[in-house]
Amino acid sequence: MRSIKLDDIRVDNNRVDFFFTPTKNLQKYFKDNNDLFIEYNHDITDIPKSILVIPFLANIIPLTWITDSTIKLKELDKSFYECLTGLKESYQDMFPNMDFKGDIEVEKLVENTYEPIHEVASLFSGGLDAITTFIRVKDKKPLLITEFGWHDSEIKNSEVWAADKENAVEFAKKYRLDNILVQSNYGNFVNSSKIDHDFAKRLGDSWWHGLHHGLAIISAAIPLAFKLKVGCIYIASSHSHGSEVPCASNPISDNRIKFASGRVFHDGFELTRQAKTKVVVDYFSSIKESVNIRVCFKNKENCCNCEKCLRTILGIVAEGKEPKTFGFDIPEDFSSHLQNFLLNNIKYFTKTNIMFWNIIKQRISENQDNISADFKLDWFLNYDFVKERKFSLINYRVTQFFPIIKRRIGNKLSRKLESHY
Numbered sequence: 001m002r003s004i005k006l007d008d009i010r011v012d013n014n015r016v017d018f019f020f021t022p023t024k025n026l027q028k029y030f031k032d033n034n035d036l037f038i039e040y041n042h043d044i045t046d047i048p049k050s051i052l053v054i055p056f057l058a059n060i061i062p063l064t065w066i067t068d069s070t071i072k073l074k075e076l077d078k079s080f081y082e083c084l085t086g087l088k089e090s091y092q093d094m095f096p097n098m099d100f101k102g103d104i105e106v107e108k109l110v111e112n113t114y115e116p117i118h119e120v121a122s123l124f125s126g127g128l129d130a131i132t133t134f135i136r137v138k139d140k141k142p143l144l145i146t147e148f149g150w151h152d153s154e155i156k157n158s159e160v161w162a163a164d165k166e167n168a169v170e171f172a173k174k175y176r177l178d179n180i181l182v183q184s185n186y187g188n189f190v191n192s193s194k195i196d197h198d199f200a201k202r203l204g205d206s207w208w209h210g211l212h213h214g215l216a217i218i219s220a221a222i223p224l225a226f227k228l229k230v231g232c233i234y235i236a237s238s239h240s241h242g243s244e245v246p247c248a249s250n251p252i253s254d255n256r257i258k259f260a261s262g263r264v265f266h267d268g269f270e271l272t273r274q275a276k277t278k279v280v281v282d283y284f285s286s287i288k289e290s291v292n293i294r295v296c297f298k299n300k301e302n303c304c305n306c307e308k309c310l311r312t313i314l315g316i317v318a319e320g321k322e323p324k325t326f327g328f329d330i331p332e333d334f335s336s337h338l339q340n341f342l343l344n345n346i347k348y349f350t351k352t353n354i355m356f357w358n359i360i361k362q363r364i365s366e367n368q369d370n371i372s373a374d375f376k377l378d379w380f381l382n383y384d385f386v387k388e389r390k391f392s393l394i395n396y397r398v399t400q401f402f403p404i405i406k407r408r409i410g411n412k413l414s415r416k417l418e419s420h421y
């Protein structure tokens with residue numbers, strides 16, 4: 001029998017701690033202190049436990065599905081309880097190689113209702129997807145929810161969070177909106193490498209990407225959405241129609257989430273990343289404002305030297321705009337910078353990467369009249385990603401062949417020598 005029992009929900013002003021006990025056979029999937037915490041920029045002492053418990057349940061439930069375990073709770077919001085069957089089905093459809101089982105034992109279901117005061121609250125990382133969604137819902141004066149889920153058991157200074165927060169607060173101030181700020185250890189309280197060790201192969205995905213992050217991010221926002229009477233939480237899509245990959249954040253499961261009188265909407269799935277780039281650059285050009293698009297994950301600012309930064313920079317260029325006005329401090333000779341990057345990194349490109357880059361190449365080619373010649377991208381229009389990747393891989397293997405063989409022979413020899421002593 002496998003189960004996880006929620007022992008205590010402890011609330012202290014802005015912070016809630018969930019203390020729980022897994023059975024011995026599940027303990028390996030958690031860090032030793034069995035404590036999930038969330039801290040908000042609002043007092044949460046008046047939020048009912050049946051709502052507060054939602055993030056705890058949502059963070060744990062995918063694990064109980066794949067390990068066929070039971071979660072034991074004292075009370076739970078009725079709307080959230082009722083959406084769980086559909087949620088489980090949507091994950092089961094996404095990962096047919098796994099059996100999604102498990103159970104919930106709740107002593108009391110509570111019907112919570114409210115009349116919405118705010119039509120929309122929108123999750124806001126400051127990235128391209130989130131800014132696109134902001135533009136689409138700005139007339140509804142959304143509350144902006146920004147989260148950091150990577151603390152360990154205690155809140156410690158994080159430069160990344162400080163920069164994310166500053167950016168979100170500045171942004172909200174500029175557009176006269178209010179922030180909801182959330183800090184947690186939801187990304188760290190489970191032992192994800194152990195879960196991946198046991199399940200990633202069958203799942204065909206990692207725990208965080210495939211099962212956890214969507215529910216973690218959305219559910220952390222629910223207690224404040226309840227307190228502030230929000231009608232709908234918007235989460236911006238990272239993927240788009242036609243390039244679906246299994247992912248914990250997707251329109252089918254996200255749109256099934258319900259709590260009290262609130263719901264969730266997965267926004268922008270019909271738009272490709274390039275279409276979103278166009279929405280963003282066109283909007284900010286039309287109001288003559290600059291904006292920081294924050295795309296470099298877990299970095300204080302855009303590095304301009306990783307795949308995602310460079311892809312976004314080129315996407316902006318393809319729309320005929322200047323990346324510097326969108327938060328990318330690109331080097332003077334961008335063309336050589338890009339050439340160098342591809343020379344060293346094309347071998348790591350996946351099929352999906354190549355698909356994204358080809359969409360941008362296509363857009364540059366059709367929009368050439370609007371793109372400044374200073375970017376010197378003629379060579380890029382003839383760049384064959386598949387061919388270059390193949391060439392680079394062969395080259396890499398040839399140059400690495402002798403060092404690898406040498407190392408292997410060396411290891412064998414030293415093992416032989418060791419066995420003599």
Ligand SMILES: [Zn+2]
Pocket residue numbers: 295296297302303304305306307308309310
């Ligand atoms: Zn970067």
